[in-house]
Amino acid sequence: MSDKHQTEPIGDVDVDTEADPGGDPSVPAPGTRLSGLALGIDVGGTGVKAALVDLATAKLVSPRVRERTPQPSTPEAVAATIASVVTKVLLGQDTPGELPVGCGLPGIVKNGRLASAANIDPGWVGWPATDNIGAAIGRPVLIINDADAAGMAELAYGAAEGRMGTVLLLTLGTGIGSALFIDGHLVPNTEFGHLEFHGQDAETLISGAARERRKLGWKVWARQFNEYLARVELYFSPDLIIFGGGVSKEWAKWGRMVKTRAEVVTARYLNTSGIIGAAWAAGAVVGGGVAAAGDLLAAGMPDDALGMSSVDDPGASRPHDDG
Numbered sequence: 001m002s003d004k005h006q007t008e009p010i011g012d013v014d015v016d017t018e019a020d021p022g023g024d025p026s027v028p029a030p031g032t033r034l035s036g037l038a039l040g041i042d043v044g045g046t047g048v049k050a051a052l053v054d055l056a057t058a059k060l061v062s063p064r065v066r067e068r069t070p071q072p073s074t075p076e077a078v079a080a081t082i083a084s085v086v087t088k089v090l091l092g093q094d095t096p097g098e099l100p101v102g103c104g105l106p107g108i109v110k111n112g113r114l115a116s117a118a119n120i121d122p123g124w125v126g127w128p129a130t131d132n133i134g135a136a137i138g139r140p141v142l143i144i145n146d147a148d149a150a151g152m153a154e155l156a157y158g159a160a161e162g163r164m165g166t167v168l169l170l171t172l173g174t175g176i177g178s179a180l181f182i183d184g185h186l187v188p189n190t191e192f193g194h195l196e197f198h199g200q201d202a203e204t205l206i207s208g209a210a211r212e213r214r215k216l217g218w219k220v221w222a223r224q225f226n227e228y229l230a231r232v233e234l235y236f237s238p239d240l241i242i243f244g245g246g247v248s249k250e251w252a253k254w255g256r257m258v259k260t261r262a263e264v265v266t267a268r269y270l271n272t273s274g275i276i277g278a279a280w281a282a283g284a285v286v287g288g289g290v291a292a293a294g295d296l297l298a299a300g301m302p303d304d305a306l307g308m309s310s311v312d313d314p315g316a317s318r319p320h321d322d323g
Contacts, residue, residue: 032156032284037061038100039089039139040279041082042146045069045106045119045174048078050085051272052093053279058157060272065089073121075129079136086137101139102282104146104274105129106175108189112143116191118203119175142282145189147171149277150267151179152186154242156280158268165239168232169267172247175203180236192232202228208247218250222257229260238262244273 034055041050046069052062065088070077082103105124107114112130117123134141144152151169154160160167164183171177176193179186193203204210206228211221232238241260243251244267251266258264269276 034156034280034283036100036283037095038102038279038283038286039086039095040149040275040277040282041086041101041103041141042149042274042278043069043078043082043103043105043120044146044274045073048081048085049271049275050082050089051275052089052095053276053283055280055283058153058269058276058280060275062089062093064272064275069120075121075124075127075132078120079133082133083136098286099139100279100282100286101134101137101141102149102278102280103129103133103141103143104149104278105143106146106177108191109143109145109148110189115189118191118193140286142278142285144278144281145177145179145191146274146278147177147190148179148186148188149281150177150244150269150273151181151242152277152280153269153273154179154244154267154277155181155184155186157276158273159242159265160240163240166236167240167242168236168238168262169242169244170232171245171267171273172208172243173245174207174209176207177245195228195231197228197231208245211247218254219257222254225254226257226259229258233260233262240265242267244270246270 036055038053038055039050040053041048047066048069049064049066051060051064053059054061065085067081067085070081105114106118106120107124108116113126113128114124117125129143130141133143147169150171151160154169155167160169160181167181169177169179170192178190178192180190181187193207194201196202197205205214206221206225216224229241239262241262241264243264247254248266249270255264255266267273
């Protein structure tokens with residue numbers, strides 16, 4: 001039997017559709033402090049964004065580049081867009097060869113692939129995202145649920161920094177993303193936007209996009225959102241709820257109408273949270289200062305458990321500039 005894998009072209013790169021997907025990302029311990037640079041990528045239903053991040057400060061040290069998510073948002077088409085965005089971010093930048101790269105994707109991440117596809121083409125389910133995105137950009141990449149990445153930004157640098165107890169981040173935009181932390185530890189892939197609500201996925205009725213599609217005023221929308229919030233609160237009893245995403249920018253219009261027993265704040269990082277969190281997660285694994293890959297290997301964690309794609313020489317191949 002031949003061991004040659006099927007490949008598909010993405011731009012100038014042939015990607016392996018049967019590649020070893022690698023493992024799931026390792027979540028840094030609470031209070032992990034990092035330094036150096038990392039590249040964060042945030043893939044959403046409407047846009048693909050990326051920037052270089054200073055891991056010591058969470059500041060973006062490059063332009064934040066955004067391109068529209070292609071429609072249909074097949075994995076091959078999105079990977080090509082990711083490569084284009086990354087090329088523009090890195091153009092003219094002095095970056096280390098082993099630059100950590102993290103990519104947030106809208107779905108449940110298991111073994112380097114998506115096990116679900118939220119607001120993105122269903123062809124992503126089971127596609128070897130870790131290796132194929134890494135091949136498209138010419139660098140190893142760690143993939144992570146997009147809302148978990150946003151939550152990590154708030155955990156490391158923002159509204160959840162140093163907070164114990166149960167902390168819940170809800171991102172309200174195209175859909176509803178969620179990140180749940182218990183005493184600083186992430187419970188990954190929660191996807192609370194897909195809880196049943198009036199017979200449908202909650203996000204189809206009360207996300208930011210749903211509010212606009214249904215032409216709901218803030219008062220009516222807030223009343224329905226409070227019903228959903230009460231369900232979430234019943235299940236998880238959060239001590240702190242952080243609201244992020246596009247709707248959080250309009251906090252002055254609806255924040256006073258939120259009803260919950262928990263402390264409520266808006267996210268410190270809005271449009272950049274997914275970028276920052278993905279960069280931080282990758283930096284912790286690759287070696288941004290603490291919890292370097294070598295430390296994890298020394299502790300007995302196999303290489304493929306790092307959730308990184310297997311590009312042989314991450315410094316030798318870079319995305320080329322199409323002009």
